[in-house]
Amino acid sequence: MIRVLLLYGGRSAEHEISCLSARSVLEVIDRDRYEVVTVGITREGRWVRTDGTIETAPGDRLPHVADLGPSVGLIGTPDGPRLLTVDGEVASVGPVVDVAFPLLHGPFGEDGTVQGMLETVGVPYVGADVTASSIGIDKAAMKASFAAAGLPQGGYLAVHRSRWSQEPEAVTAELAAAFPPPWFTKPARQGSSIGISKVHEVAGLDAAMAEAYEHDEVVVIEQGIEHARELEVGVLGRGQLDVTRPGEIVSSHEFYDFEAKYLDASELLIPADVPAGVAERVDALARRAYRAINCRGLARVDFFATRDGAVVVNEINTIPGFTPSSMFPRLWAAEGLDYPALVDRLLHDALG
Ligand SMILES: Nc1ncnc2c1ncn2[C@@H]1O[C@H](COP(=O)(O)OP(=O)(O)O)[C@@H](O)[C@H]1O
Ligand SMILES: [Mg+2]
Incomplete structure (x- = not known):
């Protein structure tokens, strides 16, 4: 036993x-x-x-x-x-x-x-080691790792609380010069969309930053990827990786916020109805993202696919939602690895 x-x-x-x-x-x-x-x-x-x-x-x-x-x-x-x-x-x-x-x-x-x-x-x-876990949870560190690995992602700026309090005008000018709104402001280390706001114009930035700083001392401001589909894949393994086909989230809200995630019925389409080229691109990028943080065990890698066919990485989650109705187990079930088998595989890999 x-x-x-x-x-x-x-x-x-x-x-x-x-x-x-x-x-x-x-x-x-x-x-x-x-x-x-x-x-x-x-x-x-x-x-x-x-x-x-x-x-x-x-x-x-x-x-x-x-x-x-x-x-x-x-x-x-x-x-x-x-x-x-x-x-x-x-x-x-x-x-x-x-x-x-x-x-x-x-x-x-x-x-x-x-x-x-x-x-x-x-x-x-089970799952990622100390380093991969701490990079994966920290959107600033994660994005820097992805950038170093040459992965495509939206523009972003990580801003420490002290800089924001000292020179908000300089940050705003830097931001506006780099990419126009909408912006997404996010506490670097949170999850569940907590503290995240969508900012439509400069006037809304102050309040959004203040809210994000309630959760962390570093806030990442991201370029909003407009009209994008949200695709996610499951990854298992270390060295030799297994990757699911993508699933799609159809959010019931303007973005996939806390309510949409857990309280309202957002729809999960598994597998996502995407062109083969997009699915292949997502597969290749998921492997690179997983390796970029030296992940092991499991992860869900999330993407935005834009109308013009571009795919950018949003984030990696090293312990993704794991109820039977969550995206990660459902992605694996669609590949023939049902929930009991998935649990067994994770424990087996952890011991191996
Ligand atoms: N740059 C962005 N462009 C468009 N939508 C975004 C962007 N960043 C986040 N979102 C929306 O907000 C949701 C939560 O953001 P995410 O970075 O995934 O945070 P969390 O780690 O809390 O899941 C996403 O699922 C997406 O709907
Ligand atoms: Mg997310």
Whole structure:
């Protein structure tokens, strides 16, 4: 039996989405091969040992990790990494953990922090390592890596809070000279479209920047790619990569914001109805983007395809949405790798 540590919940806005994903993984994971140990991370960041059931509390719409029960942590021991449970004054040590599945999105989960903890105690884990995770979550670092790899992307400018507060006119002039509005302002390290605004004219920039700086000290201002289709592919592996055909997001809002992502029904078209040339281009760029950050395990790479047939990279997500109705698992299902097989493949790759 392989003992799997399933980490879910977490300190980001996608806490509940992570719980939904974890619940689905628990439903399908092969119990003849894997013994699952579940640890929920509360919104405040406490690790709690849970009993393997993830339920939605009465009156709630989505499940979350309750701040109840003993705390746990990971420790290295001579036999390998183990969970340490602390209940009041009493500590007890659990069995050795073989592999971890950090099913956590956004800051404190997808950004290399949890991955660093797993590295420190020597637990193999599903997904990207510390460096790739921290580059992938940081839109400024990610874009710089993509630029260094020669990948096509829209124009952008990364601006530190201190520069914006000292010389907003110079930033605005630099921006206007580089590319005209609309602009997208984004906190460098967030996710779920939180803190992102679409800015139609210079007058709207101030408020949009202020909102983005609430979430990070670096804000990326991007050229708006107008009338573009949003295409996404799933990638698996390290070295030898497998890539799905593209899927398309048809957003119910002006852009794919938080509401459109999780609350309103945005449509996912899988596979996307695109010309063969566009699909091939997306495939090739996805591989290059994955390699540009030295990713491993899994990623979803997102693109904009413009009317004139150009394809630009938007971003890479190293722990993409993972509920059975999320884009990433559905892309793989369309290739014949269904949800249980996908979970198995990820754990197998992490151990390999
Ligand atoms: N440069 C852009 N041009 C046009 N639309 C954009 C641009 N950047 C973001 N968007 C829209 O905003 C959404 C969220 O932006 P994204 O960079 O993917 O943030 P997140 O990491 O939060 O998913 C995208 O899915 C897209 O709909
Ligand atoms: Mg996105």
